[in-house]
Amino acid sequence: MERWHYHALQEAIDSSTLLVQGNRACALGALDAGVRFFAGYPITPSSEIMETMAYELPRVGGVFLQMEDEIASICACIGAALTGTLAMTATSGPGFSLMQEAIGYATMVEAPLVIVNVMRVGPSTGRPTAPSQGDVMQARWGTHGDHPAVVLAASNVADMYRLTMAAVRFAQRFRTPAILLADEVVGHMRESFSTELIGRYRLTSGDFDFTPSYVHPEMVREVHPPHVLGSKTHPHVTGLMHDETGFPTDDPAKSDQFLRQLHDKIGNHRDELCLYDVKNEGKGRVCIVAYGSCARSARAALRLAEQEGLPVEVLHLYTLFPLPVEIIQEVARRVEFMLVPELNLGQYAREIRKMAENWTTVISMGKVDGTLLTPREIVDRVAELIGKYESV
Amino acid sequence: MKTPTETTTRLRRQTRARPKAHPHDHLLRTDRMPHIWCPGCGIGTVFGCLLTAIEKSGLPLDDIAIVSGIGCTGRMAGYLNLDSFHTTHGRAIPFATGLKLARPQGTVLVASGDGDLFAIGGNHFIHAARRNIDLTVICVNNLNYGMTGGQVAPSTPFGARTTTTPVGNIEEPFNFCSLAAECGATYVARWTSLHARWLTDSLVEAMTKKGFSYVEVLAPCPTTFGRRNRLGSGADLARFFHERSVIRNGIDPREAVLDFEKHLVVGKFVDSTRPTFLDNYELVRRREVGEWPFREEHTPHTSGRAHN
Ligand SMILES: Cc1ncc(C[n+]2csc(CCOP(=O)(O)OP(=O)(O)O)c2C)c(N)n1
Ligand code: SF4
Ligand SMILES: [Mg+2]
Numbered sequence: 001m002e003r004w005h006y007h008a009l010q011e012a013i014d015s016s017t018l019l020v021q022g023n024r025a026c027a028l029g030a031l032d033a034g035v036r037f038f039a040g041y042p043i044t045p046s047s048e049i050m051e052t053m054a055y056e057l058p059r060v061g062g063v064f065l066q067m068e069d070e071i072a073s074i075c076a077c078i079g080a081a082l083t084g085t086l087a088m089t090a091t092s093g094p095g096f097s098l099m100q101e102a103i104g105y106a107t108m109v110e111a112p113l114v115i116v117n118v119m120r121v122g123p124s125t126g127r128p129t130a131p132s133q134g135d136v137m138q139a140r141w142g143t144h145g146d147h148p149a150v151v152l153a154a155s156n157v158a159d160m161y162r163l164t165m166a167a168v169r170f171a172q173r174f175r176t177p178a179i180l181l182a183d184e185v186v187g188h189m190r191e192s193f194s195t196e197l198i199g200r201y202r203l204t205s206g207d208f209d210f211t212p213s214y215v216h217p218e219m220v221r222e223v224h225p226p227h228v229l230g231s232k233t234h235p236h237v238t239g240l241m242h243d244e245t246g247f248p249t250d251d252p253a254k255s256d257q258f259l260r261q262l263h264d265k266i267g268n269h270r271d272e273l274c275l276y277d278v279k280n281e282g283k284g285r286v287c288i289v290a291y292g293s294c295a296r297s298a299r300a301a302l303r304l305a306e307q308e309g310l311p312v313e314v315l316h317l318y319t320l321f322p323l324p325v326e327i328i329q330e331v332a333r334r335v336e337f338m339l340v341p342e343l344n345l346g347q348y349a350r351e352i353r354k355m356a357e358n359w360t361t362v363i364s365m366g367k368v369d370g371t372l373l374t375p376r377e378i379v380d381r382v383a384e385l386i387g388k389y390e391s392v
Numbered sequence: 393m394k395t396p397t398e399t400t401t402r403l404r405r406q407t408r409a410r411p412k413a414h415p416h417d418h419l420l421r422t423d424r425m426p427h428i429w430c431p432g433c434g435i436g437t438v439f440g441c442l443l444t445a446i447e448k449s450g451l452p453l454d455d456i457a458i459v460s461g462i463g464c465t466g467r468m469a470g471y472l473n474l475d476s477f478h479t480t481h482g483r484a485i486p487f488a489t490g491l492k493l494a495r496p497q498g499t500v501l502v503a504s505g506d507g508d509l510f511a512i513g514g515n516h517f518i519h520a521a522r523r524n525i526d527l528t529v530i531c532v533n534n535l536n537y538g539m540t541g542g543q544v545a546p547s548t549p550f551g552a553r554t555t556t557t558p559v560g561n562i563e564e565p566f567n568f569c570s571l572a573a574e575c576g577a578t579y580v581a582r583w584t585s586l587h588a589r590w591l592t593d594s595l596v597e598a599m600t601k602k603g604f605s606y607v608e609v610l611a612p613c614p615t616t617f618g619r620r621n622r623l624g625s626g627a628d629l630a631r632f633f634h635e636r637s638v639i640r641n642g643i644d645p646r647e648a649v650l651d652f653e654k655h656l657v658v659g660k661f662v663d664s665t666r667p668t669f670l671d672n673y674e675l676v677r678r679r680e681v682g683e684w685p686f687r688e689e690h691t692p693h694t695s696g697r698a699h700n
Binding site for chain 1: 421424453454455457459469470473474475476477478479480483485486487488489490491492493494495497498515516519523669673676677
């Protein structure tokens, strides 16, 4: 057992199982993945991530600080990230909006960092303690300009741990900001969580010593030469359009090339980046495509549907962006309907429709009242779709 | 309009002759020259003093990083042959904070404009000073937003004309030095761009001092500020500042006012010591901050806001 899991251990039910809150699991995943810098600003429902980091980071030689706002938080993380330190910040909608300019900057300068957005009902202050998936398209397109995005979605406590680690890994390997979306329910719920998971995926060992030359050994080849501050090479880092030397350029050919390469390093690696899980594969006439807390409901809905004899499969997406085009189209080819339950008014359903409408009918099932979609609601909708089909 | 926007940069590059060898060539990215600054701009003078100061400081060049925001001044980072970091508008200080805390062994300089540091970035400035992050912040105060064509800034004097105060500015400017001191900066100085020797000395002191240091330079922006206020060339403006300046080392920064009708107070106003964020962070690591409220015998970790 690693010493920085003191907090988690306090919640141990017995020696092999912990009762852990989603936000805590996220922080533990980050620590295990080697995150040693965290700057944030309090916001419900994400604050426990920051509080756990405040407690644990000083114990492992890392740096924690609470900044004056979310803009400062993400900027400090980028500054740290460019020294080779793994950095993370966490927030919710209003703070995520403030971070957008810097997310574009991190993308442009290829700074590896993780941004967690535990979503609450918006717009604006909205409902701070109610779950939502309203920031999905903001996670994709919130910052200005043409840019790639890596966006993951956690559906339970174990996901908060695993996907935080995945996000750290993606951020390093692709040298880009990676966004992990959760929602209020996933962030705040407590679930049993195997102690065996903890510490198993640690990427760094020993106390982190801020080695300036640290560069992840397995970067994808499309990454531009990383410019690490403190590495004695005197790199220049700028958010202006630049070439592989790091210096600004107005050259149309070079700008074009740079921007395309930024996209390619994500788009060319969808096979690695797109995480998903198909349940009851090939046996459904309706496929429920879900992510985040709706995927939990979808998985439960599958069990109900089986009992009721409804032919359903579930595509649980852990990666929302880059778009998992291949699996969506594969499933679309074999089902009559794709039902997309979401805690928003169909943001991701529109993306799926673009990919799948040649083969299947995509039905959006949005809910924005600040409560979860229940398995019953989903199954009822499935039954309705199948019934409608039967009567045609 | 004659402002060094991104689009005119190329034009200027083509029309200017290549500069001769400079005594600080090894500190410069000569392949990035000519620079974007207008003839007569004060930023160049400040940049020159900074080069001398870096050399004089004796700090290892591999361990100095320069962080800039966005603006004409913000372009300084790109011409220095150091680790250089051209960030987003207003955010140089938080970027620098992350850099410094993740890599404490390095010296981190922030060089940016008055608008960048005190309008959009004002909140970051006051909190970094309060936290006493070990940074050296250099502000080129040219009394307006140069890069975007000369709009009003939090430094623009009452009555001065800018593109967004066409009949004169009706707001009072900040006294940045007083603000810095009040927020807890441990080194505060102000000079005009013609006080090259004093400025260079201050920069050396600020860079080698542990703690949040602030050095402000009143510098001419003939292209946007000078022209609209009929103050002549860059040299005329620099003289205008210098002639009115009075050196008042050690006075209360609240009294270090910029009164363009009478006198412009310059000098070193604060040079004090208190633990930095990282000093105190060690107490967190060792879990030795103590129980608050502290008893008399146990208040070793703060030292108020000594002005001098
Ligand atoms: C978020 C954002 N808002 C506005 C701008 C446009 N902008 C670029 S520089 C600048 C002002 C610069 O003024 P100052 O900091 O005083 O620097 P100077 O050019 O005078 O040296 C502004 C408003 C920007 N780049 N980013
Ligand atoms: S500050 Fe003024 S004079 Fe200097 S480069 Fe900018 S616009 Fe030109
Ligand atoms: Mg200015």
